[in-house]
Amino acid sequence: MRTNFDFTPYRRSTVGFDRLFDLLENSARTEGGDGYPPFDLVKDGDDSYRITLAVAGFRPDEIxxxxxxxxxxxxxxxxxxxxxxxLHRGIATRPFERRFQLADFIEVRSARFENGLLTIVLQREVPEAMKPRRIEIGTAANDGGLLPRLKGKSKAA
Incomplete structure (x- = not known):
């Protein structure tokens, strides 16, 4: 059971979190869907994911x-x-729309249709500038001229 939650007080006291609150509000609204078509979400590795949708009755050109x-x-x-x-039509062929919210830097790599299953491969590609990097700590002996030298200089003179 999900209740509607008002994020207005939090929006007033935070900066830069608008997208997060929008995601929370949108997921609360869309979670009551009919669940068609069913899907699996699999984490294949640290930065790779796979979504598989059961779309029996559809051809690839209809998706x-x-x-x-x-x-x-x-x-x-x-x-x-x-x-x-x-005489009886039990395989669902009604139109559908499935939305998946992707995290930053998640890219769609490929899509494959086989045996009534649509598989979408996703990969996280963090730009080099966004990756953590190690910063070398300098010392007085190897500062490379970065620190000002005060040897032999007097502020009183």
Whole structure:
């Protein structure tokens, strides 16, 4: 059971967290969906992920994948022409839309359709400038001229 939570007091007292609050509010709104199509989310490694959606009854040309601004959108639209001869139609072919919120630096690497399963491979690619780097600590003996030298100089003179 989920209740609506008002983030307004937190928005007033924080700076730069707007996107976080938007994500929390949007997830609270969209979590009540019908769960179609079902999916698996797998972490394959430290920086690699895989989403597998069960899209039985759809062809690859009836599915569209769009990655844009930290969001992955998977939609499926089936041709609506009625086919004759069916006595019972139990395989769901209704249109669907699945949204996945992606973290920063997550990129879609590939998508594959096989045996009614759509697999999307994701990879985290952190730019070199954003990666942690080790900073060498200098000493007086090897400061390389970075520290001002006060030898032989007197401030009183």
């Amino acid at each position: 569209e994948i769009v990655a844009q601004q930290n969001q992955l959108l998977v939609t499926g639209r089936k041709d609506e022409t009625p086919q004759e001869g069916y």
